[in-house]
Amino acid sequence: MTRIRPPKAAPSGPGAGARRSFAAALLCLAGLAGEASVAHPAAAAPAAPAAALLPTYLGALAPGTWTSTIPTLADPTQTWELYLPKAYAATRKWPVLILFDPRSHGKQAAELFRDAADEFGWILASSNNTMSDGPSAPNARAINAMIPDIMKRLPIDEKRIYAGGFSGGAVLAWTVGLRANLLAGVISIGGRPAPEHLALVPKFALFAAAGEGDFNYQPTRELDAIAAKAGVPHRLEFFPGPHAWCPPETARHAVRWLEILAMRDGRALRDDERIERTLAEEAAGAEALASAGDALAAGRKLTEIGETFAGLASQGAVERAALRAAELLSSSAAKTSAKEEKAAEKYESQTFRRIGEASGLLRTSERPVTVGELRHLLGVDDAMRRRAAGGIGGAAGVRALAAVQVHLGYYLAQDLFAANDYRRAVPGLHLVTEIFPDNSFMLYNLACAQARSGLPEAALASLGAALEHGLQRPLQMEIDADLASLRDRPEFARLRERARELEAAKTPIPSAE
Numbered sequence: 206m207t208r209i210r211p212p213k214a215a216p217s218g219p220g221a222g223a224r225r226s227f228a229a230a231l232l233c234l235a236g237l238a239g240e241a242s243v244a245h246p247a248a249a250a251p252a253a254p255a256a257a258l259l260p261t262y263l264g265a266l267a268p269g270t271w272t273s274t275i276p277t278l279a280d281p282t283q284t285w286e287l288y289l290p291k292a293y294a295a296t297r298k299w300p301v302l303i304l305f306d307p308r309s310h311g312k313q314a315a316e317l318f319r320d321a322a323d324e325f326g327w328i329l330a331s332s333n334n335t336m337s338d339g340p341s342a343p344n345a346r347a348i349n350a351m352i353p354d355i356m357k358r359l360p361i362d363e364k365r366i367y368a369g370g371f372s373g374g375a376v377l378a379w380t381v382g383l384r385a386n387l388l389a390g391v392i393s394i395g396g397r398p399a400p401e402h403l404a405l406v407p408k409f410a411l412f413a414a415a416g417e418g419d420f421n422y423q424p425t426r427e428l429d430a431i432a433a434k435a436g437v438p439h440r441l442e443f444f445p446g447p448h449a450w451c452p453p454e455t456a457r458h459a460v461r462w463l464e465i466l467a468m469r470d471g472r473a474l475r476d477d478e479r480i481e482r483t484l485a486e487e488a489a490g491a492e493a494l495a496s497a498g499d500a501l502a503a504g505r506k507l508t509e510i511g512e513t514f515a516g517l518a519s520q521g522a523v524e525r526a527a528l529r530a531a532e533l534l535s536s537s538a539a540k541t542s543a544k545e546e547k548a549a550e551k552y553e554s555q556t557f558r559r560i561g562e563a564s565g566l567l568r569t570s571e572r573p574v575t576v577g578e579l580r581h582l583l584g585v586d587d588a589m590r591r592r593a594a595g596g597i598g599g600a601a602g603v604r605a606l607a608a609v610q611v612h613l614g615y616y617l618a619q620d621l622f623a624a625n626d627y628r629r630a631v632p633g634l635h636l637v638t639e640i641f642p643d644n645s646f647m648l649y650n651l652a653c654a655q656a657r658s659g660l661p662e663a664a665l666a667s668l669g670a671a672l673e674h675g676l677q678r679p680l681q682m683e684i685d686a687d688l689a690s691l692r693d694r695p696e697f698a699r700l701r702e703r704a705r706e707l708e709a710a711k712t713p714i715p716s717a718e
Contacts, residue, residue: 263358268293269323273312274333278357283350286311287359288329290322300365300467301328301355302392302460305344305374306450307337314371317453321460327367330355337373338619344377352381364472365389367463371450372396372421379428382409389472390438392459394451397424398431407431410438410466412459416446417600420608423553438466440509447607461486462513469517484510484518488526495533501542504533542597549601552591556605559583560612567617567629574632576639583609585640610637614647618654627657627687638667645674653687664688665696672703679704 259275266272269291274284293299302322306314311331322329334347355361367390368378375396382388383405390410411432415425422443432439440462444455451459465483467473487510495503507530511523533539563582567574580586588609591602613633621630634651641647648671655664668688672679682688682704691697 261358263287264295264360271312275354277350277354279353280346280350282334283347284311284333285351285354286315286329286331286333288315288319288322290326290328292323292326293328295360298360298362299326299328300367300389300473301330301359301361302367302369303352303355303378304329304331305335305348305368305370305377306331307335307371307373309333309336314374314450317450318369318456318460320453321457324457325460325464327460328359328361330359335370335374335377338616348377348381362472363387365467367392369459370394370396372448379407382407389467390463392456392463393425393428394455395419395421395425395448396428397421398427406435407437408435410440410463412440412442412462414442414444414451414455414459416449416451417443418446418603418607419448420604420611421448422600422604423550426550438513440513441505448611465513465517469513480514480517484514484522487513491529498538499542500533500536500539501546504530504536504539507533545597549597552598552601553604553608556584556588556608560608563633564612564617567613567621567633570629573628576632576635579613579632579636580639583636585609585636589640606640610641610644610647613637614650618650622654625657627654630654631658631660638670642670643674645671645676648674649676649682653685656688656690659690661691661694664691665694665700668697669700669703672700672707676704676707679707 259272261278263272263275266287266289268289270289272287272289275287277283277285290299302318304311304314304318309332311333315329315331318327318329321327330351332347332351334351335344356363366388368381368388369375369392370378371394375393376399378391379393379396380399380402382391383399383402386408388409390412391407393411393413395415396413411428413425413428413432415422419425426441429439429441440459442455442458444451446452461483464473465480468475468480487506491503491506491510494506507526511526511530514526515523559582563579566582567579585606588602588605591598592606593599594602614637617633618630621627631651631654634647634654637647638644638651648667652664652667652671655661655667668682668691683701688697
């Protein structure tokens with residue numbers, strides 16, 4: 206089976222109190238979850254000296270550079286990535302954004318925020334050890350080592366410590382905010398509420414965002430509602446795409462908004478030019494939504510503008526935003542969209558209930574469960590019709606199908622493989638490959654489940670399809686124990702040759718020069 210996961214001193218000086226508070230608050234973190242995929246950012250900034258040559262204090266490093274794989278002083282097994290903005294100087298304190306990637310890809314995550322860090326003057330620090338879909342202890346270890354390290358080794362403004370993450374990393378950032386009580390804000394991308402912390406009230410600003418096709422779309426809205434109920438500043442955005450890190454543009458929006466809040470709340474010096482420029486940018490963005498026919502999103506955006514800039518921009522500008530928001534939100538188009546949204550929310554809630562029923566059936570049924578039975582129970586054909594229709598209902602169909610994929614094709618399959626109950630994994634994986642016929646990852650795992658279940662012909666067919674649809678590591682089939690029962694078959698030998706051809710085609714031929 207192909208795995209998503211990769212292979213498996215006392216504080217002192219300025220800021221010591223904050224470091225001790227972080228350590229005390231983070232010793233007990235809740236378990237985290239969330240499937241992940243990682244966006245591929247732009248070209249990297251220059252690298253700083255190797256970690257082995259680094260001094261204890263990092264504040265003298267060159268601005269506009271990355272320093273990679275920094276071992277923490279307290280626990281050298283825990284490392285992090287550092288980016289100092291181009292305007293950085295060690296003569297003052299700086300805001301810091303601490304990032305948690307759910308697959309330990311510290312630099313890839315932070316690269317998405319690099320342009321915003323340069324524009325607004327933020328230090329980026331990103332863990333190389335945080336993970337989703339596993340025990341909480343490794344994440345607690347990463348955080349307890351990393352955050353005090355950052356505070357000790359860099360000139361950080363303790364009033365402006367922010368955390369962000371994607372998927373399970375977003376849950377981690379949210380958890381740190383709730384438990385440590387020292388964050389000024391959290392950036393949650395494709396996250397969700399932590400059920401074990403529902404009794405805790407956020408005291409930090411929340412920027413929540415998700416892809417329009419993200420199965421955590423509705424949970425992201427729930428996070429925003431929690432922040433609204435708590436009376437803290439909150440901003441909600443969606444971007445095109447599935448469950449993935451946000452694009453750099455959304456990352457910039459998050460940092461820009463938190464920068465404005467810092468000015469409003471006295472955490473940063475007031476910059477009237479930046480305030481007016483940001484207000485104009487956000488108002489133009491709202492009008493662009495209105496021009497595109499999304500009166501509901503435009504009205505909500507203008508409402509958020511009024512909330513953000515109240516007491517900061519001129520009263521007239523704030524009132525104009527409020528009046529325009531009221532005009533848009535009272536339109537028939539906005540009311541229709543709001544009704545469609547409500548229906549979509551209800552539909553997605555029903556989908557998650559059905560997924561729970563389907564998972565229970567696959568886990569416990571004493572008789573074989575057919576793919577057709579699952580398809581009917583989950584309303585897959587209806588979801589596919591919705592997806593094809595587009596619009597708000599179509600987006601809900603996309604998210605419903607994505608939820609089926611991740612819960613049956615990943616989480617349930619992972620549990621059943623761990624229990625050596627491969628036969629029960631086959632119907633769910635088979636259904637997922639019918640919905641997403643070009644998903645090589647799911648096709649490969651289906652082949653593994655079929656091979657383990659004594660279905661060699663079906664396994665070989667699935668394996669061949671996985672190869673033709675771009676399996677990332679085709680040569681894994683040669684050593685995967687799940688496929689051992691197929692290796693003496695001539696069809697497997699042909700597929701192995703095909704895998705070698707595909708691997709060779711990916712490998713650049715060295716230059717003769």
